[in-house]
Amino acid sequence: MRKPAPQRKREIVGAVLDLAAKGGPDRLTMQAVADAVDLTQPAIFRHFPAKKDLWGEVARSIAEDMTQCWQGVLCGAGGPEEKLAALVSAQLSLLESRPAILAIVFSHELQFENAHLRRIFHGLMMQFHGHLQGLLADGRSCARAGVDPVDAAFLIVALVQGLALRWSLTGRTFSLAGEGRRLLELQLAGLNAPAGRSTCEGTAR
Amino acid sequence: MRKPAPQRKREIVGAVLDLAAKGGPDRLTMQAVADAVDLTQPAIFRHFPAKKDLWGEVARSIAEDMTQCWQGVLCGAGGPEEKLAALVSAQLSLLESRPAILAIVFSHELQFENAHLRRIFHGLMMQFHGHLQGLLADGRSCARAGVDPVDAAFLIVALVQGLALRWSLTGRTFSLAGEGRRLLELQLAGLNAPAGRSTCEGTAR
DNA sequence: TCACATAATTAGTTAGCACTAACTAATTTG
DNA sequence: CAAATTAGTTAGTGCTAACTAATTATGTGA
Secondary structure: OOOOHHHHHHHHHHHHHHHHHHHOOOOOOHHHHHHHOOOOHHHHHHHOOOHHHHHHHHHHHHHHHHHHHHHHHHOOOOOHHHHHHHHHHHHHHHHHHOHHHHHHHOOHHHHHHOHHHHHHHHHHHHHHHHHHHHHHHHOOOOOOOOOOHHHHHHHHHHHHHHHHHHHHHOOOOOOHHHHHHHHHHHHHHHHHOOOOOOOOOOOOO | OOOOHHHHHHHHHHHHHHHHHHHOOOOOOHHHHHHHOOOOHHHHHHHOOOHHHHHHHHHHHHHHHHHHHHHHHHOOOOOHHHHHHHHHHHHHHHHHHOHHHHHHHOOHHHHHHOHHHHHHHHHHHHHHHHHHHHHHHHOOOOOOOOOOHHHHHHHHHHHHHHHHHHHHHOOOOOOHHHHHHHHHHHHHHHHHOOOOOOOOOOOOO
């Protein structure tokens, strides 16, 4: 019944991740959180003085999971080519298994209200971009000469994020990781291919 | 002071687009809308019986602008290659000039609350995808043989959406259309390039 | 076993929200 | 110009949210 504070805090953060995935992070109430962990509403305020502190802890927990997920891939075996594909795959799998992350990225809380939250997630995105860029630069077979690794990495980041947005808009009806693998392969084939003409430039208004 | 209803309705929708861009669509209150058009709050309810009806009208207005923007490009001069680049450019410019659109796409209202809104925006995305796919299929120089136009179009949609998300996360600090032009060129060069090896497949976990 | 720290509760407060009822003033129309 | 229509107002309802004060129960170390 009565539990030590650190354990309770973890329980609460877990409940928030659950609830945010189901009903969205913006209308998430402290009452709903309290119900989920079988406490009264003011008890939550004992552990988190204000709601934004709760969001801060949630973001910290997500950041930890994400960087750990990436480290697992980067420290593993395989060349840059394999690691690149594995990194994207791992990221998509993580997003798929924790829908709360996307819900928070798209949330009002992050987009407008909570600058701290926004900074954390933007930082994570840039870390992800940095890993991709490094792998693209290392493995020369990942991208042909003349391709800027920074831009190429942004294309892959956009692939992940754009795909994730479509997954959200369709109500999470397809397999994020599955669709991602196919599109990534197409994308990498393009980046790796010997310099193709870019016929569509120039006349763009 | 007193105005005919259709004009007032348009004013109100305009105010919503303004306010949604600034403070986000979710915490947008009927009071704020009323203040913006110099009316009392209940006056808004004379024109829109409930808040969701207001959102419906806003979505309708955005859909109209968007399809008109696309038609302008598609009915204009130029081959498929030029049109493809122009379409993406036009879309990014539209998103840049009306930040409310992205705010709504990322909103709780759309993501969780309002299924009608979600359907409208998903429909728009698929229309955009359809146009891209058509242009890719028509202009053979836009994508090399063996590239599925459906998937290639999804890559470009993801480019637009992922870039837009990054633009939002960074607080709209860079030029959406400018960055988009550069990335699109890289993307199209890849799709157009003579079949490159896809070295990064296979070992993805 | 008894004091002490702390987890949790009960019972509020304050504020903001969508929405309504009843009424008033302006515009249009016969 | 009178009657009907319609755009707008004032005042208020009911609800739900975050957060607080005072108090009670629970586990822990001397």
